[in-house]
Amino acid sequence: MSNTQSDRSRVSASDPSEVRYFAQKHGLTDDQVRDLIKQHGNDRKTLEEAVATIKGPATIV
Template sequence: MSDDKSNVGGSDRSRVAGDQDYELDHFARKHGISREQARALIEQHGNDRATLDAAAEALNS
């Protein structure tokens, strides 16, 4: 992370940070899937939140 406070950007909510435990846990809880299933979806579909949401919902149907 840069120490340059003038170089700030907004959060990127369109992506799921699969390497961050809290994001992985949140995504798994949101969709009622296991952490391992969430990690597998990220590996299979990438980290685009909309794509992952659709894939997780398909698991539950």
């Protein structure tokens, strides 16, 4: 089931399309995203901060 308007701030580990979207957006595998959710919870902002610490700040070309 996809996120509704009220829960866009969460990434559902049980929704393959949400995991896949987050993974592709950040250059990760689905398993890496699920591991991040296990470690940090499913809050989207927290997960994006965790990705930034792993991958470093994005560079604009």
